[in-house]
Amino acid sequence: MTIRHHRGRYEIRRFDLDELQQQLASEPWVITDENVAAAYRGAKTELVLKPGEETKSFPSYQHLVEQLASLSVRRSHRLVAFGGGVIGDLVGFAAATYLRGIPFVQVPTTLLAMVDSSVGGKVGVDLPLGKNLVGAFHPPSEVWLCHELLATLPDRQVRNGMAEVWKYAYIMDADLADQLDAAIPTQASMLSETLVDRCIAHKRDVVQADEFETNGLRAILNFGHTIGHAIEQVLGYQELLHGEAIAIGMVFEARLGELLGFTEAGTAAIIEDQLLRQGLPTDWEGFQNPEPLLQAMFRDKKVVGNALAFSLVPKIGACKLVTDVPVAAVREVISR
Ligand code: NAD
Ligand code: GLY
Helix, strand or coil: CEEEECCEEEEEEECCHHHHHHHHHCCCCEEEEHHHHHHCCCCCCCEEECCCHHHCEHHHHHHHHHHHHHCCCCCCCCEEEEECHHHHHHHHHHHHHHHHCCCEEEEECCHHHHHHHCCCCEEEEEECCEEEEEEEECCCCEEEECHHHHHHCCHHHHHHHHHHHHHHHHHHCHHHHHHHHHHHHHHHHHCCHHHHHHHHHHHHHHHHHCCCCCCCCHHHHHCCHHHHHHHHHHCCCCCCCHHHHHHHHHHHHHHHHHHCCCCCCCHHHHHHHHHHHCCCCCCCHHHHCHHHHHHHHHHCCCEECCEEEEEECCCCCCCEEEEEECHHHHHHHHHC
16 A cells, blocks of 8 residues: 655555564664564564653653664664554654654554554654644655564553544444444454555545645544543553543543534444443543643644634544534533
């Protein structure tokens, strides 16, 4: 599959595990985290970082670029981000900025990174004050997909990735929602290359139509994210995984849509039921205190004037950016 962007295009190439290990062995600047390094000891890795969202931070970014400088990495070199979305976003941001930009390859090792974060060129780090507040658009020069990597992924991380898969279903693929609904009892069968390709094709279509998130099209990928990112920030990027926070966000943003008369009545209940059966959280005790969440939402990138912008689903399979959501409606939904 080919993804077009403002500076050209990149390919998504499939490898089996042996081929991938050989390919990695020929790359001098492979960067990963400790869990991936432990699971794939055969794979050559140059820099091994701590696992977890805390690594997608400014201090680790600084540490990483200082290491690149001390290792004399040059503009003609390319970095290889071998890991989940944390490694992809962090290494991508280092590649976007180190020496004013060098190439990098995304090698996604989680379901979430395969279906979402490795494609589209968004890279960056979190700040204590907000998720992804510092970043860039820096497309990878290639994405290397190896489905076999999912074999070592813990179940919780698989469910975490499924949250983004459900997101595609809710925002643009009602048929996928029906298929996923029917497949929940036999979870394993869902993790097919076909499913991953279908999600990547959705992401390709969206990012090619609105690479820099300026015309409202790419914003639909943020369904569940305005509330989800706020939860992650309030929790200090601990306890809940990104997909888990997004799952809660999708339920509450569907409720918000219903409250505003934008979303078909009953949609939130369907989403809640499906995500619960998928093993994802759909509620959060922190909603009892909505003010820190509202503050986090105002610091997010989705504020337009004094109102908040939300990507809302009119019904399952469709989504639209709504830029004038009153704060009172958000407060009402999350404090109910
Ligand atoms: P992650 O990178 O933290 O990986 C999840 C966990 O799984 C980590 O502990 C990791 O060490 C482990 N792991 C990874 N691959 C493994 C494997 N094959 N076998 C065993 N363990 C493995 O998290 P994630 O869910 O991949 O990514 C979440 C991040 O992605 C968030 O920061 C989110 O904001 C970001 N994101 C970015 C975009 C984008 O467009 N750039 C899109 C969606 C999400
Ligand atoms: N994951 C949101 C985006 O790529 O725009």
